[in-house]
Amino acid sequence: MKIFTMGFTQKSAEQFFGLISKNRIELLIDVRLNNQSQLAGFTKGRDLDFFLKELCNCRYEHNITFAPTKEILNDYKKQQISWQDYVIQYNALIEERNVKKIFLEKYVEFNTILLLCSEVTAEYCHRRLLAEKLEQSIAGIEVVHL
Numbered sequence: 001m002k003i004f005t006m007g008f009t010q011k012s013a014e015q016f017f018g019l020i021s022k023n024r025i026e027l028l029i030d031v032r033l034n035n036q037s038q039l040a041g042f043t044k045g046r047d048l049d050f051f052l053k054e055l056c057n058c059r060y061e062h063n064i065t066f067a068p069t070k071e072i073l074n075d076y077k078k079q080q081i082s083w084q085d086y087v088i089q090y091n092a093l094i095e096e097r098n099v100k101k102i103f104l105e106k107y108v109e110f111n112t113i114l115l116l117c118s119e120v121t122a123e124y125c126h127r128r129l130l131a132e133k134l135e136q137s138i139a140g141i142e143v144v145h146l
Helices: 013-022 038-043 045-056 070-077 083-096 099-107 126-137
Strands: 002-007 027-030 059-062 112-117 142-145
Touching (some): 002 126, 027 045, 038 045, 083 126
């Protein structure tokens, strides 16, 4: 199984949906806490579900089990915690939520999955941390950051 990660920020709809089609993504898991923001543009929940089906033959799911809590996210954004502290808190959270078990129960039928968030790059984004956790704990997973 390949797990791709991507942020939508600084991508046009053409680039965004082009990457999904090119990589034959079967399922996009939206790992954002909030998928309804006005800033989300073409990636607002209901719109994204429609576009993915119509343009890419791709399923959509918004799963906040994989998102950070509002508190962790706000503390990091307000610089009340460092990136290192964010990593520690988020990794503890996904361990507590048993994301490996959830992932295995819900998504093993898919060969190509995309974890979507908003950050331009994966370097300072929870989608990278999630993908790395899944890669380390589930045999046969390869991670690709788009």
